[in-house]
Amino acid sequence: MTPPPSPRPPGDASADAALLDPNRVRLRRITEVLPAKMKQYGIDAWLTFTREGATDALGWDVAADRVVGRAACLFGFLGGRLARVAICASYDVTPFIESGLYEQVVPYKREGIGPHLKEWLDKLDPRKVAINFSRDAPNIDGITLGMYRYLLEVAGAGFEEKLVSAEALMMSVKGVKLPEEVAAIEQAAVATQRILREALSLERITPGRTTELDVGRYLEQRTNELGFKVSFISVVVGPDRGHADPTDRVIAHGDLLRTDFGVFHQGYSSDIQRTAYLLRPGERQPPDAVRRMWDTTLRANRAAIAAMKPGVQAVKVDAAARQVIVEAGYDEYPHAAGHAIGIKVHDTGPVLGPDWKERYGTLVRHGLEEGQVFAVEPMIYHDLPEVGGVVQVGLEEDVVIERSGARVLGTPQTELWLLE
Amino acid sequence: MTPPPSPRPPGDASADAALLDPNRVRLRRITEVLPAKMKQYGIDAWLTFTREGATDALGWDVAADRVVGRAACLFGFLGGRLARVAICASYDVTPFIESGLYEQVVPYKREGIGPHLKEWLDKLDPRKVAINFSRDAPNIDGITLGMYRYLLEVAGAGFEEKLVSAEALMMSVKGVKLPEEVAAIEQAAVATQRILREALSLERITPGRTTELDVGRYLEQRTNELGFKVSFISVVVGPDRGHADPTDRVIAHGDLLRTDFGVFHQGYSSDIQRTAYLLRPGERQPPDAVRRMWDTTLRANRAAIAAMKPGVQAVKVDAAARQVIVEAGYDEYPHAAGHAIGIKVHDTGPVLGPDWKERYGTLVRHGLEEGQVFAVEPMIYHDLPEVGGVVQVGLEEDVVIERSGARVLGTPQTELWLLE
Incomplete structure (x- = not known):
């Protein structure tokens, strides 16, 4: 398939019409629930970093469940309000844009996701970044070892010390249903x-x-x-x-x-x-x-x-x-x-x-x-x-x-x- | 659902009957292809360590695609021949047994997978263990960060130094089709x-x-x-x-x-x-x-x-x-x-x-x-x-x-x- 693949056949597209609008659910949770909970847990940014093959279990919640290339879904405070940024391969932009979840969808080509992600992390300058790993919670243990090491490679020295598990945050944010x-x-x-x-x-x-x-x-x-x-x-x-x-x-x-x-x-x-x-x-x-x-x-x-x-x-x-x-x-x-x-x-x-x-x-x-x-x-x-x-x-x-x-x-x- | 859940409805069971028998394909690949390739790449043991939620992309190949609890699929040389061992939650044994892929299926209950995995790693005593992580290959980057850290917690001191990426091995073993x-x-x-x-x-x-x-x-x-x-x-x-x-x-x-x-x-x-x-x-x-x-x-x-x-x-x-x-x-x-x-x-x-x-x-x-x-x-x-x-x-x-x-x-x- 072309790098822009379409994992869902059209039959599913019509079924989707009957679904509770996932975009609405996602957007409400991210805008109405997430910011207060991040403050409660002292989290400055939440990052889901995933790709096709072993997609993060929370991928659906950030509209990343259909990505092919490496994608970063980044939510962080900027001037007191929550910035919502997706960085993805140029052929993966459509679902992110259509989700309505992001203020910015940043595409990358041959340079890869690294420089863009680094730029956004620098811009948000978080002290504490929650990522999806957990010893005990499978659904909050989405980042793979390869992606984690790549994240450290990209984000540079000192970043590892800022990372915390998103476990407690997501138990509450994703655990509570609308x-x-x-x-x-x-x-x-x-x-x-x-x-x-x-x-x-x-x-x-x-x-x-x-x-x-x-x-x-x-x-x-x-x-x-x-x-x-x-x-x-x-x-x-x-x-x-x-x-x-x-x-x-x-x-x-x-x-x-x-x-x-x-x-x-x-x-x-x-x-x-x-x-x-x-x-x-x-x-x-x-x-x-x-x-x-x-x-x-x-x-x-x-x-x-x-x-x-x-x-x-x-x-x-x-x-x-x-x-x-x-x-x-x-x-x-x-x-x-x-x-x-x-x-x-x-x-x-x-x-x-x-x-x-x-x-x-x-x-x-x-x-x-x-x-x-x-x-x-x-x-x-x-x-x-x-x-x-x-x-x-x-x-x-x-x-x-x-x-x-x-x-x-x-x-x-x-x-x-x-x-x- | 009970901890023994059945992710596939019966409709799929009948469809399965028409499939190329996955158990036969898996068993042939593991017994006829894997040992020689492990020797070629100097690998003493290959471990897939996964659980429900973010199942390893190679889970199908080791019959671990339906597990709920933590499961270890371990292939290693013992007395010159390949030992095939699955360790899984007591309610997850059936698909492993039915796959015919393993000589031993070891169930665990409240003690967890740790002691059993440690025992088998000690028994096989490998110098070089391939696990499924990769910077670049999504399909060989199945181990999550949480599972990786848990593996190190369980396997004890010195184990991390034995670990190598299964990338080259799997490009060949899984890349080559029967x-x-x-x-x-x-x-x-x-x-x-x-x-x-x-x-x-x-x-x-x-x-x-x-x-x-x-x-x-x-x-x-x-x-x-x-x-x-x-x-x-x-x-x-x-x-x-x-x-x-x-x-x-x-x-x-x-x-x-x-x-x-x-x-x-x-x-x-x-x-x-x-x-x-x-x-x-x-x-x-x-x-x-x-x-x-x-x-x-x-x-x-x-x-x-x-x-x-x-x-x-x-x-x-x-x-x-x-x-x-x-x-x-x-x-x-x-x-x-x-x-x-x-x-x-x-x-x-x-x-x-x-x-x-x-x-x-x-x-x-x-x-x-x-x-x-x-x-x-x-x-x-x-x-x-x-x-x-x-x-x-x-x-x-x-x-x-x-x-x-x-x-x-x-x-x-x-x-x-x-x-x-």
């Missing part, structure tokens, strides 16, 4: 719950015939019919298989059917888990072991949600859920109780996780803020010999943090769904 | 040429009525009809707009219509440019200025292809094309004459570019190898007042390097297509 983003996620969550309710019923499932793949296909087809897009689908019957796609495993009486499913609405993803149990002929209730797993999972989920308030450290949310599960005699789940959602299913924001330094480090230390949106999913992994191995019951709700606490999006699952 | 990969690209190129030939005709274009978007939609529809998938589409009438999608600009008599278009076949992308000119009523030939641009572009394209042989430095290919254009009195094109293609449209491989250190650095210094596949596209950007600005004629061919030189895939364009 009202229109919350609305999009809420509509996605409501649709997801509806589709799952339809799918996990005897109208859709014939025990002994329907497979996991059949359920997956129904979820996909129904999502498209209703005008949404599939974000991800997991349908698991029987023992947990970890990170796996639906298979041709047939669903039978006595099965636990666990679904983990999200849809995109206006570019934003939901993330909902539901579980159903298929009663055996003559059975009126699921086995006690299953019932007890469900009840405990439900209590853990509600304990997490009850703990969520502005200012509460993320680790406390996980602790509330983990305690319920451990006190009931189950093993701890080997991961966090929840994560931010947004344009990604694992979006930028605090992680509702335990204090395991190796795994989560600082991610669980951030405080919750009004406007952050999370998927909450404490879980039990438990060996049930009657099911043939380690199973989970899936229960996951999406919530938004409001002034007084967490509000659940849509209608939460309150009882194990029984199919008979 | 015969079945070449075949897939060739079929994609042939289909692309066919679809473009159909699209750029008066059967599809009514001057004064058809728009760029109409042409784009036809390309997409026809691609799907023929069982391929769109890789990217660019359709430009009139002056160059850089990196832009098709618009509702109407195609008229006297227009140059330039297309840059690729399709996926079995997961591999073509990349072809074609140009047509719509004669004005009474016109038998395009204006001299257009004709001269076309002839020069064609000669430059053929000069580049003629220069391509195993062992030839990539910069020499660009020089051959650039010379034709400059000698004809046109400005130099502000980019490379070509790039590798494969599972990405800009794939890993030498860049057929000029010796501009800032832009291309070492990328143009690598020698061509048998089995590498390139898109060749030297171009002219020239101000044609009669068209209203700077225009290009698009001519781009896909070629594979064979023992005796470059072989063009499919049927090259030899004349400017005239629509009257």
Whole structure:
């Protein structure tokens, strides 16, 4: 392709028309949210420095998700107000200009990005520059080692000492969703719950015939019919298989059917888990072991949600859920109780996780803020010999943090769904 | 979503069945190509260290493109043979196991990846470890700064001195395509040429009525009809707009219509440019200025292809094309004459570019190898007042390097297509 490539086919261009205008969202966040937060964190400039191949996870937010050559997206105070500058290859200017996000789009040709970036850094003369690297936050760890070394090569002596991680800044700036983003996620969550309710019923499932793949296909087809897009689908019957796609495993009486499913609405993803149990002929209730797993999972989920308030450290949310599960005699789940959602299913924001330094480090230390949106999913992994191995019951709700606490999006699952 | 998320909906699972088996390709490359090349470059171990959010550009090649938590894909000599080890979060094991690429898949839970990675590095005890970073090659610059610092934290003192860039190794290992990969690209190129030939005709274009978007939609529809998938589409009438999608600009008599278009076949992308000119009523030939641009572009394209042989430095290919254009009195094109293609449209491989250190650095210094596949596209950007600005004629061919030189895939364009 020509250096000006067009990564999105025209089919996507028309789909874009239906999206919440990304340019508007980006511009509002950069102009209405970023400056105050930069001041709060003592940051003079924020730099995203990326290129095609390993595009920065925050590339979308600065309209750099379609660049080919090296691009610098630089926001810094100049005379007390925020200057917004993009520097990019001459063939990459169009998306930056069209985004409306920048006051200046500076193109480079054979001289490369270096001299222009150096000039702008000199002009802004920041004491403290946030760049996108983080030990613990994948979505804020976008700068590659090659780009980092090139940045030091370009910016000159003493620059490295000015650099700080954008982690805390972005947890807040990108973690907090605008009202229109919350609305999009809420509509996605409501649709997801509806589709799952339809799918996990005897109208859709014939025990002994329907497979996991059949359920997956129904979820996909129904999502498209209703005008949404599939974000991800997991349908698991029987023992947990970890990170796996639906298979041709047939669903039978006595099965636990666990679904983990999200849809995109206006570019934003939901993330909902539901579980159903298929009663055996003559059975009126699921086995006690299953019932007890469900009840405990439900209590853990509600304990997490009850703990969520502005200012509460993320680790406390996980602790509330983990305690319920451990006190009931189950093993701890080997991961966090929840994560931010947004344009990604694992979006930028605090992680509702335990204090395991190796795994989560600082991610669980951030405080919750009004406007952050999370998927909450404490879980039990438990060996049930009657099911043939380690199973989970899936229960996951999406919530938004409001002034007084967490509000659940849509209608939460309150009882194990029984199919008979 | 649960920590074991399923990023691909089931619809993709069925599409996968039609793909060239990625597991087979990966395994062949790792077992049949990698060991000898590691020895050639004096590399004792190759490590891809990545996670979700900014997944390494070489993640596909080591089956790490679906990981969530930190994952280490480690290949190193142990007792003279290549050990293949993946270390990943407990919920990420399935794709690694299913890939068949690893002898050992080591899961971690709350202790994190650190102790396991340290143990394996100690066991392999390499003197020289290649990791995926590069100043100049985006596709070999996958390790993020956060992951790099974490690696140093985990591996302990003295490890940094053992690290070298995987650039040269991967230019060769990943740059050289297996015969079945070449075949897939060739079929994609042939289909692309066919679809473009159909699209750029008066059967599809009514001057004064058809728009760029109409042409784009036809390309997409026809691609799907023929069982391929769109890789990217660019359709430009009139002056160059850089990196832009098709618009509702109407195609008229006297227009140059330039297309840059690729399709996926079995997961591999073509990349072809074609140009047509719509004669004005009474016109038998395009204006001299257009004709001269076309002839020069064609000669430059053929000069580049003629220069391509195993062992030839990539910069020499660009020089051959650039010379034709400059000698004809046109400005130099502000980019490379070509790039590798494969599972990405800009794939890993030498860049057929000029010796501009800032832009291309070492990328143009690598020698061509048998089995590498390139898109060749030297171009002219020239101000044609009669068209209203700077225009290009698009001519781009896909070629594979064979023992005796470059072989063009499919049927090259030899004349400017005239629509009257």
